[in-house]
Amino acid sequence: xxxxxxFAFTLCLLVLxxxxxxxxxxxEETAAAVCGVTDNGWIAIASAIAMAGGALGAGWAISATGxxxxxxxxxxxxxxxxxxxxxxLAEAVAIYGLLIAFMLWTKI
Numbered sequence: 001x002x003x004x005x006x007f008a009f010t011l012c013l014l015v016l017x018x019x020x021x022x023x024x025x026x027x028e029e030t031a032a033a034v035c036g037v038t039d040n041g042w043i044a045i046a047s048a049i050a051m052a053g054g055a056l057g058a059g060w061a062i063s064a065t066g067x068x069x070x071x072x073x074x075x076x077x078x079x080x081x082x083x084x085x086x087x088x089l090a091e092a093v094a095i096y097g098l099l100i101a102f103m104l105w106t107k108i
Contacts, residue, residue, distance in 0.1 A: 043104050043105070043107055044105070046104050047100075047101040047102075047104035047105045048101070050097050050100040050101045050104060051097050051098060051100075051101040052097075053097055054093055054094045054095075054096055054097015054098060054100070054101075055094050055097060057093045057094070057097070058090060058091060058092075058093040058094035058097070059094075061090035061093060062087060062090045062091060064090075065083075065086045065087050065090050066087060068083070068086075069083035069084070069086060069087055
């Protein structure tokens, strides 16, 4: 359980560091000369983190709700429509991550 929290903390820290990459034009030239990473690089990293986080979150949620949905449907087949909504809501997390990644990518 502690590794889940450590992973979430590391992911949040990476997102904060990616947001700290926005700088003025003079600072961008200096940063590009020193470390070779520009604003476009930070935006690309942020979009990758958004996409990966959405995919991991959706996979985690679908694995939990999918098993519960299969069990509920096996016991009472008339609950199929209700549990399908929960699985679809979990799938929306990946779509939101993809949407944010596209929004960031178009800023480049």
